[in-house]
Amino acid sequence: MSTNAGNDGKSPRKPITARELARLMGVSQSAVSRAFTPGTSISAELRERILRAAEEFDYQPNAIASMLSTRRSNIAGIVVSEMQNPFYPSLIEKLSRELQRVGLQSLMFNITRGSNIEEQLVALRKYNVDAVVVISATVLSGASLRWATEGRAAVLVNRTIPDQTLTSVSCDNIEGARAIADHFHAIGRRNVAFVGGLPHTSTNLERQNAFITRVAELGMTLTHAISGGEYSYEAGYKAGMEIGAAERTDAAFFANDILAIGGFDALKDGLGLRVPEDIAIAGFDDVAMTRWPRYSLTTFRQPVDAIVAKTVALIMEQLASKAYTPTQNPLSGELLVRHSTLGAQALEQIEASGQTPASR
């Protein structure tokens, strides 16, 4: 990048345009445009010359102008809400990196109780985003989602809408919840509890239903089915106290890790129970905190990389094709057995015998 002598760094020094550069070089503006567009008809030699001159005069195509003429913004809108659950920031980070690899910049739309949702959705359309990825479990109705994504590529991540008219990618919640139930059964627990998060969200419902169903199939007793009301530490803590108060329960599945950690603290510190001897605890997601030695929480790992990859692939596919066929894409996760359900010795035994229970 060449320096712009005498620039104070803040004056709106107008950048050079394609036409100017073209005139300076004695070529046409079209040539300049072509030099920057792969796959266009231009000789290697001229392209080379133009790119060199561009470098020299610090020319850069104006993205806004090309958006206007191509009707492609190369922007993906990411609709987000639960940033306080660390699972999401990390997912978003990976997603935006991958999107960028395929040429899409990410525009974040924070949807929260505080914000004006209508306005956000309008912005989504005004900015002409080519694609929309919705990560927010909450708030948005199927109807507004359909309106906001109308005419553009769209993928829902970790949520669905009842009529399945939009493509979704998610962790296989049913597989996960069943795996946890199976695991509780395998370690000899028979009186189990379920703690949910945000009611009415698809993830929560799937995890709850699959778990409860499997528990029944295995002949275990469901001692509690509590709705935390939200995916928070506090809700988990409260539920933990409730479960622990009743004595009988020997295993609890919390619909996500944050809840589980709240429950863990309640059961262990709040009530003085031993984990996992008195009560086994499992979460869902595999956020970083679950690996803290303090918790070493058994959880079901969401296949984040696969989710991101699939999401981006679907977006690209939709952008390429004219037709739109909504699909549902559950992706397999992995049960991670840690200390919160197995004592240290048991874990070692299992690991020595070469079985799966991963840790790390």
Next chain:
Amino acid sequence: MSTNAGNDGKSPRKPITARELARLMGVSQSAVSRAFTPGTSISAELRERILRAAEEFDYQPNAIASMLSTRRSNIAGIVVSEMQNPFYPSLIEKLSRELQRVGLQSLMFNITRGSNIEEQLVALRKYNVDAVVVISATVLSGASLRWATEGRAAVLVNRTIPDQTLTSVSCDNIEGARAIADHFHAIGRRNVAFVGGLPHTSTNLERQNAFITRVAELGMTLTHAISGGEYSYEAGYKAGMEIGAAERTDAAFFANDILAIGGFDALKDGLGLRVPEDIAIAGFDDVAMTRWPRYSLTTFRQPVDAIVAKTVALIMEQLASKAYTPTQNPLSGELLVRHSTLGAQALEQIEASGQTPASR
């Protein structure tokens, strides 16, 4: 919003343009444009008619086109990196909400080791963002920052660059670190340790220097000054083990809450020390986790709302004025004394006596 009959929801159904709407109404395109631009010369009556028609025909000004002609994108780029520290997602959420209130949409630029930084910065310019807010403590040199923000409003949040040629807003790290040292002294501790995070970042340096200086002023002994190398739980844990191994230390200040929590687990669970009896622990930021009963961590609260407000105010100011004068804006935070430095009784006493030590 009127429905578009017969639309399958995904066809690139071209939206209506200002010219078309104008023709339909028998007015000029300029009138339509003016109807949507406050402060332009147009009669209330015509504006009214046009807005109604716009509603009816589902017309919306194309943001891209107006960006092109006004050379204003109304987009603020937020340059971010440490999303794993929950402090940042919450800050970003508030920031993007406030920016939106003043009419700026947020474009997120994730800068991480994995991503191509150069490309991100180029994108920042290509998309013609009007303003840049840099929250990433790391990675970016002053030079590249200056290049990326050249000619636009720019504010660094919680970081500075040595030559102070860019405006910054941050928590007063010096005040905070001194307050912690004072607090350690007030509760009778005399052998204190410091654990840093990312070396060479301004926040880390300021906290470290201010703390160490104050410790010396108060005649306390600095037993350790450890650089964690990064702001992570693991680094904090490791540092905690190191500090605890040596016995003598009776208070430790970790440069942020995540480090402190790692240290807490190491000292309490890893080494079996009593907190705060054997060793007092303090962090910095006041993330949600510090309020978990398990930790009840004493920390210095960053004035997030004030930081956001000031940042937005400065951005608006820069956008309005032609000249650019970099300023440094440290904002006062608040020491929150919790159980990790004071036993329960002591806390109650203090609270009863009507003194400051806040909780929650």
Next chain:
DNA sequence: GACGAGTTTGCATCCGGATGCAATGCCTAT
């Protein structure tokens, strides 16, 4: 009823690239 000031509205052009189509150039085959 005419004139001037002030307000509305429309016209024309611009913002900076993208792209269909025609013009030009180059090489090969006859």
Next chain:
DNA sequence: ATAGGCATTGCATCCGGATGCAAACTCGTC
């Protein structure tokens, strides 16, 4: 040497709104 075919390049126009300027209109006044 000449015609046909492909590769390059330039021309003109478009994308959808914004805006300076002039035309048209509204009122109030004398």
